[in-house]
Amino acid sequence: MSINQNANAGALPNFRNLGILLRILVIVSGICLxxxxxxxxxxxxWVEELIDLSALVQPILLASLLVLAAANPWLHRxxxxxxxxALIAIELAVTSVVYLFGLGAFRGVGALGRYWVFTLLVTxxxxxxxxxxxxxLSPALSEAxxxxxxxxxxxxxxxxxINAVLSLIREDPRRAEHVLEDLSDLFRVLMADNxxxxxxxxxxxxxxxxxxxxxxxxxARLQVEWDITDAPSDALIPPLVLQPLLExxxxxxxxxxxxxxxxxxxxxxxxxxxxxxxxxxxxxxxxRHGGNRMALAxxxxxxxxxxxAEASIKTTATADSYQVHIVIPYLKAGAQ
Amino acid sequence: xxxxxxxRVLIVDDEAPARNRVRDLLSDCAFKMPLEIAGEAENGxxxxxxxxxxxxxxxxxxxxxxxxxxxxxxxxxxxxxxxPVVIFTTAYDAYALKAFEVHAVDYLLKPIxxxxxxxxxxxxxxxxxxxxxxxxxxxxxxxxxxxxxxxxRVHLIPVADIAFLKAELKYVMVRTSEREFxxxxxxxxxxxxxxxxxxxxxxxxxxxxKSIEGFERATGDDGEGHWVVVMKNIAAKLAVSRRQxxxxxxxxxxx
Numbered sequence: 001m002s003i004n005q006n007a008n009a010g011a012l013p014n015f016r017n018l019g020i021l022l023r024i025l026v027i028v029s030g031i032c033l034x035x036x037x038x039x040x041x042x043x044x045x046w047v048e049e050l051i052d053l054s055a056l057v058q059p060i061l062l063a064s065l066l067v068l069a070a071a072n073p074w075l076h077r078x079x080x081x082x083x084x085x086a087l088i089a090i091e092l093a094v095t096s097v098v099y100l101f102g103l104g105a106f107r108g109v110g111a112l113g114r115y116w117v118f119t120l121l122v123t124x125x126x127x128x129x130x131x132x133x134x135x136x137l138s139p140a141l142s143e144a145x146x147x148x149x150x151x152x153x154x155x156x157x158x159x160x161x162i163n164a165v166l167s168l169i170r171e172d173p174r175r176a177e178h179v180l181e182d183l184s185d186l187f188r189v190l191m192a193d194n195x196x197x198x199x200x201x202x203x204x205x206x207x208x209x210x211x212x213x214x215x216x217x218x219x220a221r222l223q224v225e226w227d228i229t230d231a232p233s234d235a236l237i238p239p240l241v242l243q244p245l246l247e248x249x250x251x252x253x254x255x256x257x258x259x260x261x262x263x264x265x266x267x268x269x270x271x272x273x274x275x276x277x278x279x280x281x282x283x284x285x286x287x288r289h290g291g292n293r294m295a296l297a298x299x300x301x302x303x304x305x306x307x308x309a310e311a312s313i314k315t316t317a318t319a320d321s322y323q324v325h326i327v328i329p330y331l332k333a334g335a336q
Numbered sequence: 337x338x339x340x341x342x343x344r345v346l347i348v349d350d351e352a353p354a355r356n357r358v359r360d361l362l363s364d365c366a367f368k369m370p371l372e373i374a375g376e377a378e379n380g381x382x383x384x385x386x387x388x389x390x391x392x393x394x395x396x397x398x399x400x401x402x403x404x405x406x407x408x409x410x411x412x413x414x415x416x417x418x419x420p421v422v423i424f425t426t427a428y429d430a431y432a433l434k435a436f437e438v439h440a441v442d443y444l445l446k447p448i449x450x451x452x453x454x455x456x457x458x459x460x461x462x463x464x465x466x467x468x469x470x471x472x473x474x475x476x477x478x479x480x481x482x483x484x485x486x487x488x489r490v491h492l493i494p495v496a497d498i499a500f501l502k503a504e505l506k507y508v509m510v511r512t513s514e515r516e517f518x519x520x521x522x523x524x525x526x527x528x529x530x531x532x533x534x535x536x537x538x539x540x541x542x543x544x545x546k547s548i549e550g551f552e553r554a555t556g557d558d559g560e561g562h563w564v565v566v567m568k569n570i571a572a573k574l575a576v577s578r579r580q581x582x583x584x585x586x587x588x589x590x591x
Contacts, residue, residue: 156400159427160351163447167357217351258350258379258402 012075012083013130015068019308027129028061028122059102060119064094088123095119137305157247164217179216182209189239197236197306199333200267200274204228207242207265214250222254223262231267235274236331238302244295245278245324253280253322272330282322303328342370343457346392346420348383348409350401354446358396358425365454380409384490387413392420394460396444399426407432407475412483414468415490421460432474439470478529482510484517493517495533499547499570501526503540513569535587537565538577551576551584
């Protein structure tokens, strides 16, 4: 179960996302400001002009946002050209309604046609902007697939795992079978089209498979602590967020030590947000960090694309530990 | 190491499954050539401790291991009276592999193939040991330990424990808070390798920065005054040469 979260070009933005709404408000206000500056007869009159203009535009803008937020699921079921047509129809309807019920303030200012033109122009600018933004960010998604194969699953991990399986074949063929199954599950996800959000339960399952392969290699040196009793299993998350971070945790935190080390994963829900906390032991001296930054940068981009300003990823390094804290909005599978 | 005696092999790898795999392959090789497993070690320090007793002819040495990597282990085991032949094993290490090709160092890629292992072991008796300067070149980072041969064993001195290094004729004296050792290395190369850890106070002396308590004036044999380093935990006072006097000012701020 997964939904399209406008993750690529050729789709309308999610009108229920706070970041998207802010972007729309800022852009429309910017257009008003520019129009007021152009329209003002003398430099000092532009403030009055802006107030007049806002009195007209803001009601239309706010009403539009309300209607679009309400119509969001329906709009996203339509194919892109139809969705654009529906959007334009909604905008014209909202403009007309506000115009007709807007009482005296509007009647003195001009014909309805002028407002239609203004609304169409602003809508066009916004649709164009979100389309371009989608195109600019979507390479991050296809890149995620490539990087997963080339770097995020480190060759080091692949060859060591195959070696571990080979070592099992003679003494414990059944266990070898299990490990190969886990390995193929992992690669199936890595090679899949990962542009859609999926339920967090799937991400957790994949992380467990990955960790059981690492457990085979590292034995008692790798200790994993899961704290997911409060995790909302139906929350949606971009795929391949947990696994690359766990791989970093093991490569930088567990492999360089000979004593056992704990990787802890805590996932919980706090009102309408899902928090993911990963922590691993870490000694700062002389370790390279290249792969780490690459995985983090990719995850950050994908979170921005799916959730805009509503998601965040933060890393904290102390003297002996390293922590990644991800916050995403709580979206339920099947809700949209 | 004569031709009829079985070849004794020590397996060094931090991952248990990897050691099992090598053991399986070695038992396959044993059908075709006389072979014995001398032992297994899960890290470099264990391997160095085991080596004098287990009398290994060959060490199959993993490169990426915690605390001390295989490239450093290979350097320390050269201190043994009869150092074994080293064959590196690695799953993936782009840098090391490139360097190995350049210097024709023998290595096995994991997963190891039986044929490749057999071939490498067959050549062991005729192979020339790795040159120390090549090993130094292969290892990018500074060593974690210095080493000396003590009664046939490799004694490791953690770099973190070293208070100062002093050049004496053809040796360098290594002083820790407990005792001193003589090693055959060049002070200039040590200074380069552990840049940032030691500071040069004199042409013949490097002092660990964190062992410096402070500086004081002293009068030399010629009656002229000069600075000396006062060390933490050690009574010795080391002269600061006129050329290096600037470090007194630089460190003065830190104390």
